[in-house]
Amino acid sequence: MEVIVIEKYREAYKNEVIDLILDVQRNEFQIPITREDQPDLNDIPNFYQTGAGNFWVAICNGKVVGTISLLDIENNQAALRKLFVNPAYRGSHYNTAKLLLLTLIDWAAGHKIEKVFLGTTEKFLAAHRFYEKNGFCQIQKEKLPAVFPIMKVDTKFYYYRIIVNRRMEFPEIL
Template identity: 35%
Template sequence: MQIMPYQEQYKQQIIDLILHIQNDEAKIDLSLAEQPDLLDIPKYYERNGGEFLIAVDNGDVVGRLAFMNYGNGNAVLKKFFVRSDWRSKKLGLALYEQILQTLQNGGFTTVLLDTPTVATASHRFYERAGFVRIGKDELPFHYEFPHEDSYIYLLRL
């Protein structure tokens, strides 16, 4: 397994993995049309100083994590997904640690993320990593998140 920056050849696998986890596993019913960032990853992530990592094993995308640069030291973690058969292998932690290192090296000071309220395992992961759940009225910068039935988490670096 290798963690690497986004490569166009894996675009459809990335989309398929995300939609499967969102809709088949978590039952949150998000369409591709509601997530235009997935159709142009370089535009939404890489060109603005963000990063989009994928984990690939024998040609198959098994995980991914990205962040968007919101300027002024602010970032939003996005699309943190690990295929079910890789969840007990610390792949999520490896992706997170690599993104965290990039954020720290890049001078980011504030990181937000949103996660569905039903994703309780994710909540535990974020809280162990130092994130604190906040209310929408506590957002430190303007951020419109895609799914209303979500919790927002904040990490100060």
């Protein structure tokens, strides 16, 4: 059985990360977005891996098959961004998205983040179900922190409250 390993982002993964994200956005969901529309992808260490933030990749057989990031937006709050999984690695067989999310929540709890917010597009229906199933609550745009970075494609918003000093346990997934 193939094993998914979650690792912190390294520059060696840059092109695979960009290719995966653009492929899902453009080819799967027909979102007219470019690499240039996402300057954060060209400088992941300085954009995401600062403060309490970080960026992770899911690796299978030496290839990037998923991504997730946590952007520190101050006041013990963060934004979940760039959760993308190769279609072949979605679902309960691999649990790639769940592993990525558990890594992010565990990291956030360990870095005193109390709330995680995210924005998504109406088109990502499976993502909406995933977030809701994993404890995220929908929130109105007006209730977001003023410093939350809204992307031009974001039309639906969620938040997750973390109980600080209580890290999530990683369940047996196999």
